Amino acid sequence: MNKVLMKGTEAAAEAAIKAGLKFYAGYPITPQNEIPEYFSKRLPEVGGVFIQAESEIAAINMVYGASACGFRAMTSSSSPGISLKQEAISYLAAAELPAVIINMMRGGPGLGNISGSQADYFQAVKGGGHGDYRMLVYAPFSVQELWDYTIFAFEKADEWRTPVMILGDGVIAQMMEPVIQKVPELRKIDKSQWALTGAKGRPSRFIRTLLMEEGELEKHNYKLQEKYKKWNEQEIQYKTYFIDDSDIAVVAFGSAARISLSAIRKLRQEGLKIGLIRPITLFPFPEEAIRQLAQDIETFIVVEFNAGQMIEDVRLAVNGVAEVKLYGRPGGSIVTAEDVYDAIIKITKFAKAQVI
Incomplete structure (x- = not known):
């Protein structure tokens, strides 16, 4: 077609x-x-x-x-x-x-x-x-x-x-x-x-x-x-990317997930074990899937273009088993993959190894 x-x-x-x-x-x-x-x-x-x-x-x-x-x-x-x-x-x-x-x-x-x-x-x-x-x-x-x-x-x-x-x-x-x-x-x-x-x-x-x-x-x-x-x-639908070997998981939906995925690919090339879970149904929310991931994930980073809304549902799902951090942009601004990349670097304090 x-x-x-x-x-x-x-x-x-x-x-x-x-x-x-x-x-x-x-x-x-x-x-x-x-x-x-x-x-x-x-x-x-x-x-x-x-x-x-x-x-x-x-x-x-x-x-x-x-x-x-x-x-x-x-x-x-x-x-x-x-x-x-x-x-x-x-x-x-x-x-x-x-x-x-x-x-x-x-x-x-x-x-x-x-x-x-x-x-x-x-x-x-x-x-x-x-x-x-x-x-x-x-x-x-x-x-x-x-x-x-x-x-x-x-x-x-x-x-x-x-x-x-x-x-x-x-x-x-x-x-x-x-x-x-x-x-x-x-x-x-x-x-x-x-x-x-x-x-x-x-x-x-x-x-x-x-x-x-x-x-x-x-x-x-x-x-x-x-x-x-x-x-x-x-009716729950979601998709995961690079989760199997990850210590860190980004949770994002819609355009925030699309932009985050580009940043995640770059970070993985640099050695950070990071993946993405993307809720497709926001209601019903994939609570159980995130709860299961929390058994192996150390830190969840919620990326959303607001002041922090979906993060409440992520925290309820994680239930204190792992850290939950927010990168929220509430201004209705254009957010780039570089913005998300820099935010994840800052949150995780990750620095790629210097090649001499």
Whole structure:
């Protein structure tokens, strides 16, 4: 299969169409604007609906309505816009409606800047809206993975009847790489038992999140928690690099992992026994994998482009068995492999041998 040079935003959009997307609603915000721009042309070509809503809040609620009718639906935005969508994301989770949400993170808090950042980790994995809900959260680190996991997200959204988030950033959104436009066989998910398709000839259905009868909400929450428990058993994904002989492990996701891997390769050439574990699912988090690594790893270095968020989950997994250090860059700045290399040298006090 031939490779096609694609920008991250365009790869995600075309992958969504290949996954059977039929409805998109969004509102412009940098650095993800090419996604709605792409859909405005392509979705009508494949019989889908594109709407530029009057606000982020309107957009996510339109997605709620389209999903409730059984259509594959999605929205996309960047950090401040995702914040505005949080209430309806909680509603989607409560109503058990499938949807895909792409967040190309930018620097914050507030309006911040338009550069790449990872400061929305807490918001994505801890449930940025209200209530005891979770989402599946995927963190691709290349344009190819952005293609692959966008398609995968639609499949998992339907399988589990849940909102799924693709957590990218301004780096992966704007970079261009060759992409193999592979499309796996899409599963046929039966939505006939819950989708609102018109009640002629059958009893009416309700999709709602207001549960007022005594004990009704608690029962529903127990049901949701059982689903999230199954995710921990079935849906965790991560990848390791150079771990087998390492004394030090970097933990990083998304673009931070991509940049860290370049620094790690250079450090290994210079004699440092260092590897990388890259969570692909941020929720569920690969806690057990990190716990097992902690039996042999002396020091974990968490590299993330924020003030330190994922490090909390790493510390919980390590549980005091090994040191956990942070290299965090919270400014929404462009971080290079040389920056990560220098930080690891400083943290580990490693100095390559002088050749005489």
